[in-house]
Amino acid sequence: FSNTYYLMWTEPGNNELTVREGETLSVLNQQVGGGWIEAQNSRGQTGLVPVDYLQVCLSTCLSYLSVCSTAGFEDDDGDDDDGEWDDDWDEGSMEGHAPGMGEVGPVWLYPQSPLDCEVTDPKKGSKMYGLKSYIEYQVIPTSTQRPVNHRYKHFDWLYERLLEKFGSAIAIPGLPDKQVTGRFEEQFIRGRMERLQGWMRRMCRHPVVCQSHVFTLFLTYQDQKEWKLGKRRAERDVAVGQMIFSLMDPEAPEMDSVEVDQKYEQYSRFTKAMDDGVKELLGVGQTHWKRCTGPLPKEYQRIGEAFINLSTVFSSSGYQGESTLTDALTSAGTIYQEVAEIVAEQPKRDLHFLLETNREYKGLLGCFPETLAVHKAAIEKVKDGDKMVAAGRISTQEKTTMKQRLSCMSYSLQAEMNHFHSNRIYDYNRVMQLYLEGQVKFYEEVPL
């Protein structure tokens, strides 16, 4: 499959817009119906364009959909024709965790260079002559290595744009919680920054999101003018919501309805089950966190104090020959106070990552019900297709188009699920390794 698709337009009809191949359009209204959208070209002319002819996003990219060869990735080694995803990802940040064998079905077309970014260096800023204070973070993408500044509300704006544009097909997890009180406290700022970075890096890893205009704007704007213009353009973007399914071309045979149903059921069941599992782990993990940072070290601390205190009392006995005992008690007491510190710090070293990863996945999994509901509605609509044709409400052609659209949606869902799965395997492998290593170090470190 080639890397880029361009728009292909029909000749203009009644109030149809005349467009040329490769031309960039802005979508004005996607709810025109009957398979048409209202668009505007670069010269300001407006008119209707048939959705079904759209094969790719407006301007350079919206989403890429590619169908993985059935031979699997392992057989593709050294074959550069369809190796973009395989090589870049496998050799890059996700090394060793790409699906290794067999058929995984449709996958998004991954960019040749994986994108990543850093969120760092939070600084307090103010405006309106100091009346309003805010925290500004530096965001440094690997693509340009040039830092751009963003406040939390800019991240929130980006989230809203991504959700609106891709939310029907792609899991766009929410940002870390807003918080009003204490938002200038060091610990809060560090925590928020870490989660913003986690969120940004996850978005960077998504092949559709990372190549989108709005995301690129956010990471690489040159100056305030470009940022403001880009913002306005993004807010006017109407190629959003379910419309993006029309902009995809699976370049694969249409899926039959049984298979579409099965995929839906499978993903629905899996994401629900994983959501439950992640919430369970988060629940017990948070309880464990509280115990390990609160009462447990306090107890070790108090045991240590009790030993040291007893040692002091024993020293005051006036009885001879108990220095061995009082030394042992003091030493045990000191050790317990050290254990208290180690115990209290430990969760920050290992449990933290386990919980953060699961929090991210909770966020991701929270997106699927919505995405799957869109899918389910389309399935039901196609199932009603025959009746609607019989009732004269839609034409046979329209029914066929609906079926094709559903097939396309299903490919999109599969690509998104495959993206989710490969990320999940990578993330959980990594976090389990970190967690268990942390635990081993903990048990080795206890100074007994």
Place this chain on the structure above:
Amino acid sequence: FSNTYYLMWTEPGNNELTVREGETLSVLNQQVGGGWIEAQNSRGQTGLVPVDYLQVCLSTCLSYLSVCSTAGFEDDDGDDDDGEWDDDWDEGSMEGHAPGMGEVGPVWLYPQSPLDCEVTDPKKGSKMYGLKSYIEYQVIPTSTQRPVNHRYKHFDWLYERLLEKFGSAIAIPGLPDKQVTGRFEEQFIRGRMERLQGWMRRMCRHPVVCQSHVFTLFLTYQDQKEWKLGKRRAERDVAVGQMIFSLMDPEAPEMDSVEVDQKYEQYSRFTKAMDDGVKELLGVGQTHWKRCTGPLPKEYQRIGEAFINLSTVFSSSGYQGESTLTDALTSAGTIYQEVAEIVAEQPKRDLHFLLETNREYKGLLGCFPETLAVHKAAIEKVKDGDKMVAAGRISTQEKTTMKQRLSCMSYSLQAEMNHFHSNRIYDYNRVMQLYLEGQVKFYEEVPL
């Protein structure tokens, strides 16, 4: 010092009882006053005997008081003259923990062979045609190696006798708590048996208690007849309470009142401070016990379940190549469930002994306020001595006798405190060693 003292009696006066040196008497009334007690000889004759002439217990032994040489124990090696305590104790069950150097002051005269006993083999018995059920324990003293049977109420009877007889001078800790409900449950019986054994062993270790008639009766009675006769005799014993101070002979110079005051203050301060320290350790230890046997392993168990559950969910993904991850998750889950068990069992292996020892010491320390109050009252009485002489309420001779009695009480208190200190050093050395070894094993055992 020789090992045994016999009664020495004055010639009979008005209603005085004529007694011969070495004769055995029963004390009938110790509250006659004026330094006299009413006694009965083996021929049934009764009369008054001056308390101040008593130098040792009725029949063979009551208490032994010896003053340790100022040269200290280390210098006494190989010197058998005053080596009873040193050798038997140092070489016996208390090896390495005898006060090693310097002067410790008065000590009880320890028996040549240390006594110990086992409480074991609890059996359910019944009487009144099965209407009443009870648990009977076997008590096996090292002296005879012959088991005798006792119910809890017999231990309780023994405790009451020892408290009544020795409570003014010796710390007689209470028995493990009585409990009505669930007293036939295996766990309760085991726990009670262990604590009864702890109590018995501590009494065996006390040089005065272990040689007393009533204690010997309890451990070595031959048949029900001897037991019942012995019980009756012990219950009739009137050489109890503060009277036992009259039965002691420190064979040491009279202590001056400043030294008596200092000793009192020192012991009072120490036992109070240690009581606080022990209660603090018990408090935090019990909290820690509950956490380590309850919520903490439950949490590890739940973390384990959450990992295993996530592994199961992941296995159902239908996605290829995640067996490494699901195996790792299952393995981590299993390890956490093992950790849960180890964590839950651990307190029974180490914290248990730490807590039991401290419970015993809490019991022992609870005896000192009473003992010290007796002492304090005697101090105050002697301080009032001059006024009482001036008021003609007591004679100068009686005041001198009071002072001598107080000096004797103070020697007794010192001997008891020295016994307490050497036992304390031994017990805490041992329990800290066991506890820390247990903790080291725990951290090594965790299967990470």
